[in-house]
Amino acid sequence: MTGVFSLLPEGRPGLLVPAPGAAPGGSEDLARYLSVGGYAPLPAPDRLLDRIAEAGLRGRGGAGFPAAVKLRAVRDAPGGAVVVANGEEGEPGSVKDRWLLRHRPHVVLDGLRLAAAMTGAGRGCVYLSDTPAERAVRQALAERPPELPVDVVRTEHAYVAGEETAVVRRIDGGPALPTAKPPRPFESGVGGAPTLVANVETLARIALLHARPDAAGAVAGSHLVTLSGGGGRSGTGGAATLVEVPAGTHLKVLADLCRHGRSEAVLLGGLFGGLHGAGWTDLQLDHDRLRAAGGALGCGALHFLHPEDCPVSVATEATAYLAAQSARQCGVCVSGTGALARTLTAVAHGEADDDAADKLRRWSGQLPGRGACGLLDAAARIAATLLAHFPDRVDAHRRAACPACAGATPEDGRRFAVPVP
Structure with missing residues (x-):
């Protein structure tokens, strides 16, 4: 299901509730x-x-x-x-x-x-x-x-x-x-x-x-949330669903609304909140609860990963996009995002060194907070959460290339981009 929806209780004021007589x-x-x-x-x-x-x-x-x-x-x-x-x-x-x-x-x-x-x-x-x-x-x-x-x-x-x-x-x-x-x-x-x-x-x-x-x-306790996913290797993030929900809504409810209920993972907060695997259906839309789970709500954009979507591929494309979007004003951002993107690309292609995971882990702990904006933090969090939630998938990529990751290096963000409904 795509489009614009309100999941607020009847009578609760919201931003997606049209005025009487408004043209759809x-x-x-x-x-x-x-x-x-x-x-x-x-x-x-x-x-x-x-x-x-x-x-x-x-x-x-x-x-x-x-x-x-x-x-x-x-x-x-x-x-x-x-x-x-x-x-x-x-x-x-x-x-x-x-x-x-x-x-x-x-x-x-x-x-x-x-x-x-x-x-x-x-x-x-x-x-x-x-x-x-x-x-x-x-x-x-x-x-x-x-x-x-x-x-x-x-x-x-x-x-x-x-x-x-x-x-x-x-x-x-x-x-x-x-x-x-x-x-x-x-x-x-x-x-x-x-x-x-x-x-x-x-x-x-x-x-x-x-x-x-x-x-x-x-x-104050309601949120506008953008839901997308299922684009896979099609080159786009698919259609978007814009929904207004009360804080505390389970992510599983949102996934089911837009037919992403079979997803195995979710990318939280746009590119800022990181990847979350097993147990993502128990997460609730709430700043503090998501932070406690190691994620972040960010701008309220959720990108669901279906079984055919490899989390290593998603992380690789996200960090490549962030590296390309760097303002190139902070040396630590240019070098940090570049190193993360190059190493994840090597992992995705089955060409990584034996110490790739250790390097990613070290960088994702050292880089946050060192740039002039949050772009470097976003890239570091993606790498950190990939390692935390999908260590077996990362390890498997060291031994052989993954068919789902073939060509997973685009820097234009098209996997995540969605049109305004």
Whole structure:
């Protein structure tokens, strides 16, 4: 099953629940958004900020950082603030941000308005690379001119282009490449001003939480998840299913929804959360629980591996893609991702040295945290989880080439890329 679905209990507010009369697959216009409580007045910004903290809303860009903490940091920094709706989806297996911008641009702009009120910002930006999304956002801005100046900033799509310092650098006229930290954007961002860089789903949940304060906890505890898999050697990640679910939903429920129930493994969090084999059906969609299991929720993209999909091949293609997507600004990232990709390619082709697994294990422990962004961490986690969950498969590849891994070196990420439903 592919498409867009909500698994929220009846009556629970969500981002995939269309307004009455909304055309399926179309962009929600201003009248329909107003009919569900959109753009409601905000008499007390601090009260909304407290409500966000009480609800426990976490950012949806990948790290899962508490949204209220970021908002307060920007609010309390000296100088006029800037707020940015970050809609650049670097993860090839994620579609949620582009879907929101294409089909519900007003809920994102409403969240940007509220973030500006809570931080005292005098300028806003919508940052994206998707043409249909840009068209929908500009139409929404024309329908309802914003209360503060809002620029739409276009970037070229790349894995690192959505990293928060890359966002700031691009808005300031430079390349969309990460910079060293500190300072972080909340200290010195766009034009040197304290800047909130917030994922578009995070902003949409802020808007929904404001419209439905009676359901704040439920709004904060729901997730947009992209499900894909079964592409195998066909060259693509297959079709995608975008689903909204409560936190704690078992991954087996999600796999069954999109006919991936026979899968033997799952790649978590886009390319950031690593591979998980035996026992993956018992995992629950929850930041803390997945972290305790050695994975990560990341942007909420799940790629299921069917019996014909070799985990060594998947890990090889993922690290090759990440190595190709490196900004090439950090020597440790260039050398680290390159070494991981080359060694995994050798494993996949049955050409690895006897110490390949030991090298992969050592590198995956030494490399995290040493790059300017999370790309190196993602590559290291893929290698580490491959070794942790599939040691026998890795060992078998040392002795002979695997038919499923033949040619498993593409760097364009096409195995993981999925279209927006």
